[in-house]
Amino acid sequence: MSLKEKIISTYRSFEEAISSSSSINDIKDNAIKTFEEKGFPTLKDEDWKYTSLKSILKTDFCIVPSENKDIEIADIEKYFVDTDSFRAVVVDGYFSAELSTINTEKAIISSMKEAIEEKNELALKHISKIAPADNSMVALNTIGHADGIFISIPNNTILEKPIQLLHIATGISGETLVQTRNLIVVGKNCDAKIIERHQSLTENTILSNPVTEISVGENSYYYHYKIQNDVVSANLIDNTYVNQSRYSNAFVDTFSFGGNITRNNLSFFLNEENAVANLNGISLLNDSQHVDNFTFVDHRVANCDSHELYKGIYDESSKGVFTGKIFIHKDAQKTNGNQQNNNLILSENAQINTRPQLEIYADDVKANHGCTIGQLDKEALFFMRSRGIPKKEAKAMLMYAFASEALKNVKIEALTAQINKLIAAKLNVDIEFGE
Amino acid sequence: MAKKEEGKVIDELTSSEYKYGFVTEIESDTFAKGLSEDVIKAISAKKEEPEWLLEWRLNAYKAWKTMEEPNWAHVDYPTPDFQDISYYSAPKPKPELESLDEVDPELLDTFSRLGISLDEQKRLSGVAVAVDIVMDSVSVKTTFKDTLAKKGIIFMSISEAIKEHPELVRKHLGSVVPVKDNFYSALNSAVFTDGSFCYIPEGVLCPMELSTYFRINESGTGQFERTLVIADKGARVSYLEGCTAPQRDENQLHAAVVELIALEDAEIKYSTVQNWYPGSKEGKGGVFNFVTKRAVAEKNAKISWTQVETGSAVTWKYPSTVLKGDGAIGEFYSIAVTNNFQQADTGTKMIHLGNNTKSTIISKGISAGKSQNSYRGLVKIAPNAKNARNFSQCDSLLMGDTCGAHTFPYIEAKNSSSHIEHEATTSKISEDQLFYCNQRGIDTEKAVALIVNGFGKEVLNKLPMEFAVEAQKLLEISLEGSVG
Structure with missing residues (x-):
């Protein structure tokens, strides 16, 4: 039985067990259909032309890991950045209140599952509304996630301390497919900083497929830093989708140093005027590592800016992929979009494939991209x-x-x-x- | 500048008419519509082709039947009904043409209206250009054949070449663009009716520009021509093709294959001024231009593609260069202009296989009206192509807020000694630039023409001199009235 079949049959049987019909169940039902139809992406999908999951998908992953209660703070302390911060820890896809430091009056940092069960208005309003339902990896997460992190930052909040999100894979159930669903809702006039890290504590093959939906409110500044320095047995397909309101500034930085195959799907939707999206990234690879940064900036309205800068250094037989699409809709006049992708190839066996793309339907815009590949x-x-x-x-x-x-x-x-x-x-x- | 005036100038510009839209009343021999093995056999019989070629065609047809029409390009059009096209149409009766007097006067008139002289005596401004003229499915006349023959240069229609130089044709036909390369190349291989053939012997520098002029005349037909240019060691040639078609409400299909082979130290410069009927202002009719063009450059050879694309309702075309030998050079200079409802998805591929290979890509896209203009390109550096070098620049100019300009470059590098640079920009004609011109007494329309010509200069400069002027004018006409 292939992994796809296993996933579908498992969740179909779950579904039969839960007969209640709610909007969440409808979403899950559709997601199963989407995933059944599309399955895992292959090289034939234009978006996945340069990244093959074949080598990972051969693994017989445990898709419903059991909860591991044996992890202690001491085990994971070293994976936090040494700064005063709030902490939210997810172990094998389950939110761990014991390992987290979430006591603050300024914001809600909680388990996603609880937020849905308690019918948190914001959570219900935004979940599955930002990530595209027709994306097969998002659909897979929608059907398979058990829990995740929910963060709500109310209007007019300046968070002095960053929030560190740590996703731990323990491998207690063997080779595991870990899926977490996160939602971050930032209100008006806020300032928030997030540090996110995925870490495997095992030599078992891990495939993480997290989906993070982020909504940035009017006039807010939102910073999200992703540290990817996992062990070589860990693979990551990160899906991050950001909605932006007017005058908001969102920054997502991706630092990829570790892991085996890493794919970063990162999309920004500029829904209201004068929003600014910033995407930076560094990939520093060696051995046979593979990092694929797939970015999409959707300029839906006028007067928005986007700035994108990705640097890649590839040594030994590592492989780098970059796809950057700037889409400027018909009414998105006065858009300013720029994109840079610079790469160094240090070894004969390293490879880089890059696709900087512009799709423009408005005339009064400034859009450019630049791409270089060279040596020291x-x-x-x-x-x-x-x-x-x-x-x-x-x-x-x-x-x-x-x-x-x-x-x-x-x-x-x-x-x-x-x-x-x-x-x-x-x-x-x-x-x-x-x- | 007042918005009103801007709008007026736009209207005027977009309202210019296609001036080659007339139809020649000429008797022709046209096959019934439809495609089958029998039609292919009939084409082959009509052209008195050798057995191997018929077999080659039938193989291509077999392959084509298993293939699907490509739909990855950023264009949107109704799939042509391949059974609703006549695959052979020739002005008749055309036995051996000994002198110009024997050419149908209607034909002569057609070409003089297109500004092309069939008469070898009438040289334009003293510059001699040898022309092979292809009307619908067949070549009607090749000029300067004898002058060229004295130097050993073979320049004739491909049908003649199949008869007179079968060994050369057989060796090279399909060697650059394999039959099964893509849907339209397979179709072309099965049904091509004519085209140009050119062979420049070792060490010969071709003394004049060679040119092919393609004209679609008959309605309900498709044009499928095949061009094969071979430059032997150290040879050099500059080749130009031009095309026009009558104004019709139907969408005519043009699916050509062009193969260039540059052996050691040879140089081929291939320029295209593509001006097929672009369709009416409402987007009705126009030619579907689905062309496969590819070149192979051996050691130290150089291939230079220059194209000015102003016509066709839908263009799907990627002149490519395989830099096979060490030190080979590939160049691609393109201006693609789309207006009204035109759609273009065009670009190039540079495949670096040899050491120290170099390629340059300069692509300028101009979109106006409701058109969509895309650049799609690939730069691929193979692991063994040490010290390969590529520079690409794709600029787009948008006129009006209903058009689109897109860039889809693919860059694949597989070694650590190559340098690749790519940049792309998209912008509109700035009001400052227009104001500057207006202020100095240049009216808006002239100012736009000036700016557009400046925008495309890098490419226009690469065209053979006598055509550069023509192309510049064409650019102005295509964009008449589209200031945004």
Whole structure:
């Protein structure tokens, strides 16, 4: 039985057990149909042309993992950025109140399941409304998720402390498909920062397929940092969808250093005027890692801006993929959209496939994209070496200089330091990057 | 500038008529509509083709039947009914043409109205251009054949070449664009009726521009021509094709295949001025232009594609270059203009296989009216193509808020010694630029023409001189009245 068949038959039997008809069940029912029809994406899907899931899907994943209550804070402490923060921890797809630090009057940070069960108005209003239902991986998450994180930030809230979201895979049920569903609703005039990390604690193959829906209210600033530094047995298909209201600024930064196959589906929907979307990313890969950044910015109305900057460094036999689509609708006049994708290939066996795309139906716009693929500057390297800097360090410095432009939206000092450390570790040098 | 005046100028510009839309009343021999093995056999018999070619055609037909019409391009049109097309139509009766006097006067008139002289004596401004003229399915006349033959250059219709130089044709036909390459190349391979053939021997520099002029005349027909250009070692040739069609409410299908082969150190420059009937202002009629063009460049050879695309209701075309030998160079310069309801999905592919190969892509898209204009391109660097180099630039200009401009580049790099740069911009003619011109006494329409010409200059400069002027004018006509 293929994984697809297993998933469908399992959830069909669940469905029969629950006969109650509610809007949530209707959504699940449709999702099963969508997933049944589309299944897992293959290379034949234009959107997945350069990323094959074949090698992972051979695994006989446990699709309904049991709850693991044995994890203690000490086990996971090192995966948090060392800064005063709220914490929300999800273990194998289940929200863990014991491991989380969520006591604040300023916001609701809770289990997604509870929020739905308690009929939280905002949760019901937004869930499954932002992520596209016809996407097969979203549909898979819709049918398969048990829990996740729900965050609601009321109007006029400035959160001084960032919220750290940690998704743990323990492998207690063997090779596991972990699916969490997260919803973050940011009200008007807010400022919030989120740090998200997925971490596997096992050598068992893990496939994570989280869906995160984010709604950013009027005049708010929202920062979301994704640290992807997982073990080599972990695979991640991250699906993040952001709705933006007028005068909102949303920032999503993706730092991919670890993991086996990582796919980042990231979409921004600019629904009201004067919203600004910012997407940055650094991929730093070696061995046979594979990272696919698939971004989509949907300019639906006039006077919005989007800025996109992705840097990639590919060594050994790693593979990088970048797809950036800027879609400017007919009425989205005065749009300013720009996109940069710069790549360094360091090894003969590394590969990069990039597709920067513009689709434009309005005339009074400024849209551009740029894409480069090259190597480290030999003369710069020579300059540094002639001043006594060893080759490895000189290279690392050049690479850091190349990539660090994409760190400009990181507004948490401890996080910058952490990322700098991760980069140094990845490049195997003992240099303290940064100022 | 006042919005009102802007609007007026737009109206004037979009209202310009297609001036090659007339129909020539000429008796022709046209096959009944429909496609089957029998039709293919009949075409082959009509052209007195050798057995191997008929077999080749039938194989292509067999392959075609199993294929599906591609629908990935960013264009939207009704699928042509392939049984509702006549696959052969020739002005008749046309036995061997010895001199110009024997050419049907109607035909002569047609081509003089198109501004093309069939008469070798009438050289335009002293520049000689050898022309092969293809009307509907067959080649009607090739000029300067003898002059070229003295240098050993073979320039004739492909039907003649099949008879006179079968070994050359057989060796190269389908070697660059395989029969099963895509749906339309398979169809073309099965039913192609004529086209041009050109062979430049080793070390010969072709003394004049070679040119093919394609004209669709008969209604209910499709045009399927096949062009094969071979430049032997160290040879050099510049080749130009032009096309027009009458104004009709039906959608006529043009599915051509062009194959270029540049052997060691050879150079082929292939320029196209495509001006098929684009359809009426309401989007009715017009030619469907589904063309497969590809070149192979051997060691140190150079292929240069230049295209000015102003016509056709729907264009689907990606002149590509396979940089097979070390040091090969590929260039692609394109201006694609769409107006009214035209749709274009065009671009190029540069496949780098050899070491030190270089490619340059300059693509300029201009969309006006309700048209959709897409650039779709691929730059692929194979693992063994050391030190490959590519530079791409795709710029789009939008005129009016009902058109669309899109870019879909694909870049695949598989080694660590290559440099690739790609940039794309989309914008409209800025009011500052217009104001600057107006202020200096240049009216809006002229100003737009000036700015558009400036926008396309990098490409226009690459055209052979005598056509650059023509192309520039064409650009102005196509965009008449579309200032936004």
